[in-house]
Amino acid sequence: MEVILLLIYSFFVWLVFFKFKWLPWNFVSQVIVVTIPIIGLTLLILFLNIVxxxxxxxxxxxYVVQVIPRAMGKVTSVPVQPNRPVKKGDVLFTIDSTPYQQDLAALEAKEPELVAKLSSAQAYSRELRAELESAQSTRSSLAAKLDLARKRVGQTHDLATTGAGTHFDYEQAQTDAKALQADLLMNDANVAQVQQKLSATTHKGELSEVAQARAALEQLRAQIVHARWMLDQTTVYAPADGAVINLQLREGSYASNLPLVPVMSFVENxxxxxxxxxxxxxxxxxxxxxxxxxxxxxxxxxxxxxxxxxxxxxxTGQLPLGGVLPPTAQAPLPGQTAQMTGAAGxxxxxxxxxxxxxxxxxxxxxxxxxxxxxxxxxxxxxxxxxxxxxxxxxxxxxxxxxxx
Structure with missing residues (x-):
């Protein structure tokens, strides 16, 4: 562009000084003619570089995605072609899923057993609570009978003392009262025993056996979900629209999930x-x-x-991590390189x-x-x-x- 402007300027100089000779061509005019384009082009370029x-x-x-599979194993198919457009969700390659299917089947086979254990623990918990309620109800009944028996002892004692009753009735009443008291003490022991079994509960109020069975079942189900996810990872899909460049993966290759060993590079659109x-x-x-x-x-x-x-x-504005002090070398001088001075460009x-x-x-x-x-x-x-x-x-x- 500068050459074009100079040619246009030269054309007008030729018209003014040589063609029509409107101005004399002397030393002063020559200096002016040479100075004007130098100053003009300099100012033009300086302003252009700003505005x-x-x-x-x-x-x-x-964007380039380094494809690293989560699952690892033998590659069974690579349907994608190198340097060809690929849509998001298209299959890039598949890995042998047999080991992951076996792991999933083994975990799923354990689920019915743990479900049965949980049901058994819950039934045992309900049995203990029902036993506690029955024992507490029996205790109330025995306590009422014991109070009545003690009153009967007093009444037969008074009757035997006055001769209105027999001494045998008094002794029988005492025996009945002692028997009821023994039954009450035995019932209290049963209540305490059941309460002790029920005292081992979690913060949610579940019996420890139930909590353990439930935790084991939930852990197994989490493992099943992870196994299903790993099974899904045996098929790797395109993360976006793009293409696979320099495809080297082939059927029979072993795909690893090591971060430093990607199996292919996917270039996004x-x-x-x-x-x-x-x-x-x-x-x-x-x-x-x-x-x-x-x-x-x-x-x-x-x-x-x-x-x-x-x-x-x-x-150049990023400080290095570690024990290295930030570089403070000056910028390289003309003829020097950044490596000579230790400074960045x-x-x-x-x-x-x-x-x-x-x-x-x-x-x-x-x-x-x-x-x-x-x-x-x-x-x-x-x-x-x-x-x-x-x-x-x-x-x-x-x-x-x-x-x-």
Missing amino acids: APSSSDVRVMN EQWVIAMYSQNELRYVKPGDEAEITLKTFPNRIIKCKVDSIVWASG PARYAVRLIPVGRDTHTFLPMGAAGQGAIYTDHIELIQVVRRIILRVSTKLDWLVLKLH
């Missing part, structure tokens, strides 16, 4: 378009600003975008761009690189220069500059 910042580092990134900018170029950029990008994959094409967000974070910030309009569903290859520009709300008149520069540069992407 319409450009980036030569635009990247297309995709969801993408991020990232443009990298220097720290001082984003002073006027805000979410919602218009943006345009070009990718070398699509020569002579402008992809319309808008600013989604600015990632105000950089790895100049921090750049990423701006996330979202394709809009007819480019919303445009296929963007993962890893595609290019350049782009963001158009702010300041000095919009000169931003047309940036648009022209971007369009001229994307036409140059048609050129394949290699000799073989």
Whole structure:
């Protein structure tokens, strides 16, 4: 674009000084003619870098899921094809489910036994409570009979003393009272024994035997749920729309659930378009600003975008964990590298761009690189220069500059 502006400027200089000779071509005019484009282009570029910042580092990134199965075993089928579109929920591969089916069957076989134990414990609990109620009722009856017998002892004693009754009746009444008292003491012992058995209860009021049987049954049912879940994990599904790249998994392979040994990499269709900018170029950029990008994959094409967000974070601002002190070396001097001084390179910030309009569903290859520009709300008149520069540069992407 600068070359085009210089050519236009040169054309007008030729018209004014040589064609029509409206002004004399002398030393002063020569100095002015040379100075004007230098100052003008310098100011134009400086303002453009602020109000319409450009980036030569635009990247297309995709989410990559490292597929690690929860179950492990021999792979029985791999119906997915490499580098082919896959829908969310499609089967990626299956693992031999025989061991997991056997584990599930073994656990399910134990359930009726534990259910019977729980029912037996609950029946025993009900029996003890019924026994306690019966013993308490019997105690009340014996206590009433004992009171009556004691009154009978007093009455027969008085009658025997006055001669109105026999001494035998008095002795019989005493014997009946002692027998009732013995029965009452035995009943109290039975009540205490039943209460002692019922005293071993949980905070929910359940008998300990019932609580233990219920806990064992619930634990078994939890194991059954986990076994069914593990059985389901023998079939691995696509986590999203995307594709499997560089598929190496084959039938007969052994799939492990080790985190460091994924069986395949799944590339999702969801993408991020990232443009990298220097720290001082984003002073006027805000979410919602218009943006345009070009990718070398699509020569002579402008992809319309808008600013989604600015990632105000950089790895150079992260302190390392551990006993290492934060690096404080100065930035590398001209001719030095970051490795020479121990300093990181100049921090750049990423701006996330979202394709809009007819480019919303445009296929963007993962890893595609290019350049782009963001158009702010300041000095919009000169931003047309940036648009022209971007369009001229994307036409140059048609050129394949290699000799073989």
